[in-house]
Amino acid sequence: MRALVFDVFGTLVDWRSGIARAFLASNVSGDPEELADAWRARFWPLLAAVSAGERPWANFEELHDAALNELLAERGMDLPTVERARLLDAWHQLDAWPDVRTGLDALRGERVVAALSNGHVALLVDLARHSDLHFDCVLSTELTRTYKPAPEAYLIAPRLLNLEPAEVMLVASHPLDLKGARRAGLRSALVERSLEHGEGSPVREDPDADLSVRDLHELAQRLPA
Amino acid sequence: MRALVFDVFGTLVDWRSGIARAFLASNVSGDPEELADAWRARFWPLLAAVSAGERPWANFEELHDAALNELLAERGMDLPTVERARLLDAWHQLDAWPDVRTGLDALRGERVVAALSNGHVALLVDLARHSDLHFDCVLSTELTRTYKPAPEAYLIAPRLLNLEPAEVMLVASHPLDLKGARRAGLRSALVERSLEHGEGSPVREDPDADLSVRDLHELAQRLPA
Numbered sequence: 001m002r003a004l005v006f007d008v009f010g011t012l013v014d015w016r017s018g019i020a021r022a023f024l025a026s027n028v029s030g031d032p033e034e035l036a037d038a039w040r041a042r043f044w045p046l047l048a049a050v051s052a053g054e055r056p057w058a059n060f061e062e063l064h065d066a067a068l069n070e071l072l073a074e075r076g077m078d079l080p081t082v083e084r085a086r087l088l089d090a091w092h093q094l095d096a097w098p099d100v101r102t103g104l105d106a107l108r109g110e111r112v113v114a115a116l117s118n119g120h121v122a123l124l125v126d127l128a129r130h131s132d133l134h135f136d137c138v139l140s141t142e143l144t145r146t147y148k149p150a151p152e153a154y155l156i157a158p159r160l161l162n163l164e165p166a167e168v169m170l171v172a173s174h175p176l177d178l179k180g181a182r183r184a185g186l187r188s189a190l191v192e193r194s195l196e197h198g199e200g201s202p203v204r205e206d207p208d209a210d211l212s213v214r215d216l217h218e219l220a221q222r223l224p225a
Numbered sequence: 226m227r228a229l230v231f232d233v234f235g236t237l238v239d240w241r242s243g244i245a246r247a248f249l250a251s252n253v254s255g256d257p258e259e260l261a262d263a264w265r266a267r268f269w270p271l272l273a274a275v276s277a278g279e280r281p282w283a284n285f286e287e288l289h290d291a292a293l294n295e296l297l298a299e300r301g302m303d304l305p306t307v308e309r310a311r312l313l314d315a316w317h318q319l320d321a322w323p324d325v326r327t328g329l330d331a332l333r334g335e336r337v338v339a340a341l342s343n344g345h346v347a348l349l350v351d352l353a354r355h356s357d358l359h360f361d362c363v364l365s366t367e368l369t370r371t372y373k374p375a376p377e378a379y380l381i382a383p384r385l386l387n388l389e390p391a392e393v394m395l396v397a398s399h400p401l402d403l404k405g406a407r408r409a410g411l412r413s414a415l416v417e418r419s420l421e422h423g424e425g426s427p428v429r430e431d432p433d434a435d436l437s438v439r440d441l442h443e444l445a446q447r448l449p450a
Binding site: 061112114120121122124125128129134135136137138142143160161162163 | 286337339345346347349350353354359360361362363367368385386387388
C-alpha cells in the first residue's frame with residue numbers, strides 16, 4: 001500500500017459547524033444547524049443528477065449555489081448578493097477535525113498522502129491552506145468530470161500516482177464512498193466521525209473495510225509498516 | 226497576483242548534478258556530466274515531437290526512457306534492465322536548489338504556491354517528497370496532454386485555481402517558458418539558476434519578465450505585498 005487518498009468533506013473537515021456558523025452570522029432566520037443540514041440535503045440530488053447525466057457538469061461551487069437558491073426559494077427568503085457570496089465562501093473556510101493536521105503529517109512519512117474529493121481543486125486548496133494541511137498532492141474528481149462513487153473518480157488517483165489500484169487506500173467516513181473505492185479496486189479505511197451530523201450522529205460501520213479507526217492517529221498506528 | 230506556479234526542472238531542482246551522480250554510480254563509461262547533458266539533449270526533440278503531434282502522447286518517464294535508449298544505442302552501449310531503471314529513477318530523486326524549501330514556505334504565506342511542470346504528477350510528487358517541498362497543489366501539463374510552451378499547458382493553472390490568467394505568475398529559469406506563460410496571459414518571473422548547466426552556464430535574461438531574481442527569497446522580498 002503506497003498511497004492514502006482522503007475524502008475531505010466530513011472525513012477531514014467539519015462542514016456542518018462551519019456552515020452553521022456562517023448562517024448564524026447571516027440574516028437568514030432559523031436554526032443554523034438545521035439550515036446547514038437543509039443546504040446539504042438539497043446539494044446531493046443535484047450532484048446525483050450530474051452523475052446521472054441529467055444535468056451538465058458543474059463543480060461544487062455551482063452546485064452549492066444552486067442548492068442555496070432552492071433552499072432560499074422554498075423558504076420564501078431573498079438574500080443580497082454579498083451575503084450569498086459569504087455563505088458560499090464558508091465552504092472554503094471549514095475547519096479540519098482536530099486530529100487531521102498532525103495525523104496527515106504522521107501518515108505522510110511512510111506513504112503518499114493525497115486529497116481525493118468531489119470538491120474542485122480551488123476549493124480543496126483553500127481548505128488545505130485554511131487548516132495548514134500538507135498533502136503531497138491535491139486530487140479532485142473534477143479532473144475526470146465525474147463524481148464519486150463512479151469508478152473513474154477513484155481511478156484518477158492510481159493513474160496519476162502511477163500505482164496499481166490495490167496500492168491505494170481511500171480513507172473516508174462514508175460507507176458509500178468506501179464501497180465505491182473497493183469497486184474500483186482500491187483498498188478502504190473507515191474513519192469514524194461521530195460528530196459529522198452533530199451530537200447523536202448515526203454510527204457508521206463498514207464490515208468490508210480493511211480498517212476502521214477513530215481518527216488519523218489510530219490509522220497511522222494500525223497501518224502495516 | 227494570487228498564485229505563483231513554478232517550473233520544476235532547472236528552476237527548483239538541480240537535474241544535472243543528480244543525473245551525473247547516477248551515471249557516476251552506473252557502469253556507463255564516460256564523463257558523467259557530459260552524459261547527463263547528452264541524455265537531456267536527446268530528450269528535447271522527443272518532447273517537441275509530441276508537441277508537434279508527430280509522436281503520440283508520452284509522459285516524462287516514457288520520454289526519458291526513449292532518450293536513454295537513443296543515447297546508449299549511439300554509443301554502442303547496453304545496460305541491464307536494473308541499471309536502466311536506476312538511471313530513470315534518478316529523475317525522481319533530484320535535489321532542490323538550497324533556497325527552494327524555505328523559499329516556497331515564505332512565498333506560500335501570502336499566495337497559493339503550486340508546481341506547474343511538464344513532468345507528470347507521480348514524478349513531481351516524488352521530487353517534492355524527496356526535498357520536503359510543500360506546494361499547495363501539484364499541477365502538471367500531463368493533465369492537459371500538452372507540453373509547455375503550449376498555451377493550454379499554462380491555462381490549466383488559472384482554470385483549476387479559479388483565477389484569471391493575470392492573477393497567476395509563472396516562476397521559471399527559462400526565458401522560453403516565461404514567454405509561453407506571457408502569451409497565455411500569465412505574469413512571469415525569471416529566477417537565475419546560474420549553475421543549471423554547471424560552472425559557466427549561459428547567463429539568462431528576460432527583459433519582458435515582471436521580475437528577475439537570484440532565488441526564491443529575493444522573490445519573496447520583491448513581490449508586492
